[in-house]
Amino acid sequence: IPATNTMRFNISALALTTIVVPALAAKTWDVNIVDGSFSPAIIDIAPGDTVRWPNNDGPDHAFVETAPGYRSCAPKAGGFNSGRKTVGESYQRTFQSQAVVNYKDGIGSNCAKMNTTGTIYVGPRPDDAPTETTEAAGGATSTSSGSASATGTDTSSSSSLSSSSSSSSAASTSTRASTTVSSTQTSETPTQTDKPSAANGLLAQGSFALGFAALVGALIAL
Numbered sequence: 001i002p003a004t005n006t007m008r009f010n011i012s013a014l015a016l017t018t019i020v021v022p023a024l025a026a027k028t029w030d031v032n033i034v035d036g037s038f039s040p041a042i043i044d045i046a047p048g049d050t051v052r053w054p055n056n057d058g059p060d061h062a063f064v065e066t067a068p069g070y071r072s073c074a075p076k077a078g079g080f081n082s083g084r085k086t087v088g089e090s091y092q093r094t095f096q097s098q099a100v101v102n103y104k105d106g107i108g109s110n111c112a113k114m115n116t117t118g119t120i121y122v123g124p125r126p127d128d129a130p131t132e133t134t135e136a137a138g139g140a141t142s143t144s145s146g147s148a149s150a151t152g153t154d155t156s157s158s159s160s161l162s163s164s165s166s167s168s169s170a171a172s173t174s175t176r177a178s179t180t181v182s183s184t185q186t187s188e189t190p191t192q193t194d195k196p197s198a199a200n201g202l203l204a205q206g207s208f209a210l211g212f213a214a215l216v217g218a219l220i221a222l
Helices: 003-025 110-114 135-222
Strands: 028-030 032-034 036-041 042-046 051-054 063-065 090-094 101-103 117-122
Touching: 051 110
Parallel strands: 028 051, 042 117
Antiparallel strands: 032 036, 051 090, 063 101, 101 117
């Protein structure tokens, strides 16, 4: 093969590789509409990738680029606008260079009512990229709070039960003490009754002895 032809072949192969390799590396990303919101609402892609918005939600939608910074419903001057897309239709756009692209649903008040907005990071995210806040964080605090409230209620109930048990124990102890005192007093009563009976017996014996002595004295006098 002549050297000239070999050089032409190498140049053609190199050019073909330069064209085909980036094309094979590029990706297409779908952003769906679920319950009136974009899903996912935030995506990270590489320069040269394509984003496609299929309208599989039912109502009409439009995909409109908005101002940079925090996502809003304000359209960007000179930004892309898909126009109205009915169900089954789609819109796609290829992003060739690094950028931060915000967009919204441009039909009626969908953006304002449903906060139907999204962001595409083409290439690395910038250091000053807005911090996203999700509703998941606020839900953990009301449970926690709910859990804390439930624990407090349980503690209060335990204190009431403990107090009632203490009162019952005190009442039971007092009753047993009263019963013990009553029993002691009752058992002492027969002892007090026995003492007068013994004295009466001695008195009777003394009277009998005096009477017998008087009788003997009378007989002697006769």
